[in-house]
Amino acid sequence: MRVRRLAICADDFALSEPVSRGILDLAAKGRLTAIAAMTAGARWPQAWQHLHDIPEGVALGLHLNFVEGVGLADGRPLPGAAFLAARAATFSMPRQALAREIAAQWQAFEDLAGRAPDFVDSHQHVHVLPPLRELVLDAVGRHGGGIVVRNLFPAFGPRNSAAKRLALRLLGAPALARRLGAAGLAANAAFGGLQDFTDGDGIPADWRAMLGVLPDGALIACHPANGLDPSDPIGAFRQAEFDWLGSPAFAQACRDAGIALARPGAPLTAS
Numbered sequence: 001m002r003v004r005r006l007a008i009c010a011d012d013f014a015l016s017e018p019v020s021r022g023i024l025d026l027a028a029k030g031r032l033t034a035i036a037a038m039t040a041g042a043r044w045p046q047a048w049q050h051l052h053d054i055p056e057g058v059a060l061g062l063h064l065n066f067v068e069g070v071g072l073a074d075g076r077p078l079p080g081a082a083f084l085a086a087r088a089a090t091f092s093m094p095r096q097a098l099a100r101e102i103a104a105q106w107q108a109f110e111d112l113a114g115r116a117p118d119f120v121d122s123h124q125h126v127h128v129l130p131p132l133r134e135l136v137l138d139a140v141g142r143h144g145g146g147i148v149v150r151n152l153f154p155a156f157g158p159r160n161s162a163a164k165r166l167a168l169r170l171l172g173a174p175a176l177a178r179r180l181g182a183a184g185l186a187a188n189a190a191f192g193g194l195q196d197f198t199d200g201d202g203i204p205a206d207w208r209a210m211l212g213v214l215p216d217g218a219l220i221a222c223h224p225a226n227g228l229d230p231s232d233p234i235g236a237f238r239q240a241e242f243d244w245l246g247s248p249a250f251a252q253a254c255r256d257a258g259i260a261l262a263r264p265g266a267p268l269t270a271s
Helices: 017-028 044-048 081-089 095-113 123-128 132-143 159-171 173-183 200-213 235-245 248-257
Strands: 004-013 034-037 059-064 119-122 218-222 259-261
Touching: 004 017, 004 059, 004 119, 017 235, 034 044, 034 119, 044 095, 059 095, 059 123, 081 123, 095 132, 119 123, 119 132, 123 132, 123 159, 123 173, 132 173, 159 173, 200 235, 200 248, 235 248, 248 259
Parallel strands: 004 034, 004 218, 004 259, 034 059, 059 119
Antiparallel strands: none
């Protein structure tokens, strides 16, 4: 069986204590290759104190947040995914405000990490939207240094993810993939993780399905947490995904599928 390299990235580090704790627990067990950290929010400085526990070799990236909570640039509520999608459709995206927010969140990462992020993505994948994707790519281009950008096309997922995959296509994922290629920026070859957050029981079957079809160099985004946050609308799903990723069954599923875990943007396996 040919070995396929697959990145597993836990999103939303610093969103809440259960999320941060769960991500660190899984990283310590060798079940993650990347952690996407949110800097827009009061929990980021406290969460950063624990990042020395991340094993060497696990990538640390910036999870740009434009949709939840309060921004760093001006202290105002962030606009939300629906607002941004509507503005993109009417060619009225607030470019200057978004550029300031990207700069503020990026600076917050560097202030505490002491370096640029290994990769960049966004909460709820809104960096596929035009011209937000151009603002993100501009920021990455200015910093250079091989920073990986999350590519969302082609997207893979369980059968019930068809609507989410279609939405990514319509919102601009193929255009983002073309821009990444044209700019010569490092990116994952494909994307997985578009699960139904109301179906925690389906997590093992959904993951096995994705592991079976994702190509070499792909990335799966996951959303684990160790402990329930009553205010989190997908808290039960997060706990169930944490349990799955930490289980012997998950490790066996990777072996059965011929998966070798790798950092985002790792060189593809020779054919």
